[in-house]
Amino acid sequence: MTNFFDFAISRLPDAATRCSRPPLGEIDALAQKASFAAALRLLAGSFISLYEGSPEMTALFATRQSRLLCHALVALYFQKRGTCDAETEEPFLTREDFAQLALKHGLASHDVAYAFFRQALERGLTNPSDQSDGERAGGVVPSPLTLAMLAHWYDVHFQALDLVDEGFRACRFIERSETMLAHIHPRVAQALLSNPEVRCPGPLSIIFNWFDAGGLLMDRLIAGIDRENPLEQGRHLTDVKTVSQLAKSLSLSRTHVSRKLAAAELIGGIGWSGRRGRSALWISQGFYEEYARTQARKLLILDDAFMAI
Structure with a gap:
């Protein structure tokens, strides 16, 4: 496994420090619910199962920095897809796109972002773009397995939320996951990248x-x-x-x-x-x-994004 950490990612960009975060009372209220312990076990067990199912790729999620870089990469793809003409254009990402995003959010240096971009391609997180013209040379897109794993990641989190309050988020998400993923992930990734408590844990x-x-x-x-x-x-x-x-x-x-x-x-x-x-x-x-509060913060972020969508 590769440890990409060489950058003070706890140093938030100015814009990020102004972003809202879940009120502490809201986090405590969720974490103290009687069914939250079961939701926590569901999440932890599912993360382990996800790793066991695809260890080569999920090794990229091994550190806090690399997890945030994964979220950022896929979110950037969905954002670019949202501005393309679906009938004539295929979105793709370049390492320059990704390095600029990593620097913007204080996630990694240029060199580390380039290394992660290369590792993502080698480990199957991304595939080369189908197009081969000069402009798209070196371009990549998320692999089908990545998108399937991301959908599963959301499904598990929505199951955990449903377990706490007997909601129906997971069913609603699965019914239209392909469409919903493109809308919800940029919103969730932005919140994860800018939330000081997610980026600077205990x-x-x-x-x-x-x-x-x-x-x-x-x-x-x-x-x-x-x-x-x-x-x-x-x-x-x-x-x-x-x-x-x-x-x-x-x-x-x-x-x-x-x-x-x-x-x-x-x-x-x-x-x-x-x-x-x-x-x-x-x-x-x-x-x-500490683990429970971190998961509670994340669940609140996903719940807010789900409700907004």
Whole structure:
């Protein structure tokens, strides 16, 4: 996996700092609903399943920076498609388009944006444009698999929202996902790219999101919480018994995972119920709440976009 992080993406552009964010009370209200824990398990488990179904491509979603770059790339494609004549023009993206967008949002340097653009093509996130004239040389479009995975990503989030309030967003989305995706994703991506709380998460998220597969590691720990054992001393036991088990499930090296778990352990986010690295791993209530609030912010963003569409 490639870690693209070399840029202070926590430095928001001026325009982004003025964007609205979900009120803290609204986030807390969602996160404290009785059914939210089940919604959280649905999300975490679905993210792991998505990775297992296409590990080569989803490796591009491994860090906070690369996830935002993925959202930005596909949103730019939909925006360009919206300005094209559907009958005579096919939209396409160039690496220059993408680099300018990455710089505009403070996501990456030119070199990092170019590297990500190349990796996206190599890993199947994008395909070469069908057109071969000079203007379109090097142009790309999102692959069919990417669009299918994005539709699934929205479906899972809408299922989570429906689980919380017994709504029908997922059914309505699936009925017209192809049309709706083009309208909703630029709106959602803009909100994700400009929301300070999404881009600048808490200390545990920072530890995990600045290295390869960090987000997936958090998903795996949340999905593995032992629901049979109640919270004790502010700790949630998980079904993870060894570092090797965790590393193997995500195709990572044991050394790599051990190093990052040790960093989280130093600030009290995780720990071992017995011998370090050889017993059930626990996560702190603070870790759980930080993850939960991040997902709640994202769900509110998607819900607002859904209602607007």
